[in-house]
Amino acid sequence: MELKISVKKRLPSFELDVAFSCSPDKLLVIIGPSGAGKTTIIRMLAGLDKPDEGTITFNGETWVDTKKGIFVPPQKRQLGYVFQDYPLFPHLNVQKNVAFAAQDETCVERLMKQFDIWHLRNRNVAMISGGERQRCAICQNLARKPRVLLLDEPFSALDAVTRKTLRTEIKQLKGELCIPIIHVTHDISEATQLGDELLSVVQGRIVPRWLFQFRLKDLSFRRRAGIEDIWGQNDTYNDNLEVSSL
Amino acid sequence: MDWQPLFLSLKLAAVSTFLLIILAAPLAYALSLARFVGKAFLEALINLPMALPPTVLGFYLLVIMGPKGFLGRFWETITGSPLVFTFQGIVIALLIYCLPFAIQPMKAAFEKIDRSMLESAYVLGLSPLATFLRVIIPNSISGLAAAAILVFIHSIGAFGVLLMVGGSIPGETKVVSIAIYEAVESLAYREAGRMCLVLIPISYSFLLLLNLITRRSRAWS
Amino acid sequence: MRRFILFFFTLVLFVYPYPTVAGESLHIAVAANFMQPFKEIAKLFESENPVSVNATFASSGHLTGQIMNGAPYDIFLSADEERPAALSQKGFAEKPFVYARGRVVLWSAKKELCGVSGWQEVVKHPSVKKIAVASPKVAPYGAAAMAAIEQSSLQNMIKHKLVYPENIAQAFQYAATESVDAAFCALSSALSEQGKKGCYFEVGEAPPIVQGACVLMRAKDRQTVNKFANFLNSPEANSIKKKYGYK
16 A cells, blocks of 8 residues: 655756655655645646656556556546645535545545534535635545545645644544555644654755755755744654655 | 517527537637647637628528538438528528637636646546536536527527528528518518517516526626 | 827828719619619710719618618619609609519529429429529519419429528529529529529519619709619610610
């Protein structure tokens, strides 16, 4: 049930060249400055972008193999992708949004209660707050029983309190689902709070482990690597943090 | 008053509107999405009926839909009967004439849809066709309604094109616009006036109905 | 701003209706079917008189409507007698006079029909699937053709074949482009360049189309106008008319 990726893609300012893997019930956090290619990586995992060369496999299934010309479309990969701007369907209410691709109806109610949006079920999605919309988006994806969950800066547009709450919920979620979860963020405290593994991507390359750990406490490095220190709680840097590398 | 031309016009407008919305929607969608060489040329070609005087368009349609034209011959091989001077013939003439009025509003509505909403649908497991039916169409109802209004009113008002291709056969192609024209020409002004008086409230109520639909759909988008 | 004003004034100068320099002019409303012979007659008149003749060609019904709403014509040449009579009765025109007599014929571009014995056989012919006849309500030639059909008791037999264009010229055009197999049209069309490429059949049962004209009350220069009206029935004009199939 491992997700493996090794791809290259030519982007406007640099070449993206990454390779890593994520095992089930591990939450991998990808951090890096904007424009580093993080979203491109996630989109390639989801099947919304194609790499120039490389492979992506999941649990032995080949999703992408440029040499063999294999490309499995996003529909068939059965994953969840929580977008940054949580695009819900405006023509449906909250419940119908969650139930949109649900495997069975019973889990819809359970999920909505778990994420505390059940009371909003008949509301139009335009009339709920940002945090509620994000929860709805998460429920929508979970209702599909995804095999992989991708989150692309899901909380960046929310206030600090909501962020904290949702982070906790994601952490709890990780314990329940046994699937690989990949979370993109530029908030180091979020990264350290949530992540079992940390991957730093700068200019399309993964920053090697020794360099990363060594320079983590260097403020100027942190700034250049885009690892912002968003004012949060007293999270300390976890020296034992495992950093994925090539 | 002779009611037949009026019923014929309404029937013609309803059939044309229905068919054209179905046919033009995928075309409008393709135009809103795709970026291909010659897209500008294709769009100008689709819009051509708007720029041509209706009698010119009618003349060319007569030539291609007639027994010697490629469309007319194709139709005859398939159905065994001619295309010009029939109800089906004027429906097809209207489809071509009204195509740009259907495409423009629909294309504008499709272009306004957020791309990430579509990608979200794909990731959730919807094929492009299912996405088109379950996500795109419900979110562009106002565009579809606008297209339907325009096609309907142009169908009712169409005169020059139908004059050439229809042959003014009572019950088949003699639509109310032609009947009014003939009444005026034969100095039967009262009859012409009567037909106009009946036509106006019918068209108006249809426009009003569609306007309400548009407003309701805009409320939650 | 100044450029805009200059442009605007230039536009007005062009649009302003200047009176024509070359002496006097006549404005004549002519039924569309009489267009070709009229052009020749007018030219002949202009060469003998210091007048310019301007004509508008449209369907008789159209022109009648315009005249009743104040169109500035001097003479109206209709395709029938009824319309000039109506105008005269309503006070828009002087008493009408006949200026031409036309004939309805059946014309077809299809050479294979040329050997058929008469027009009734042509319309009944199995290979003739569509026949154009100008809408009887608006076109006198169409009305004459329908009269002939009814007189020959053919209306039920060929009703499904009939197509009704708005005017006689369109009927001929349908037949010339072979959108229909045959059309009832004016003899003048059949005798034209295009018409010679097909063949026509006399329709004896159709009454001759008596085309009436009238001088309109709005006409200013009555002397010139009456001169033209008389010229329409002069020997020179008659020979031109004959050439085009009118009597």
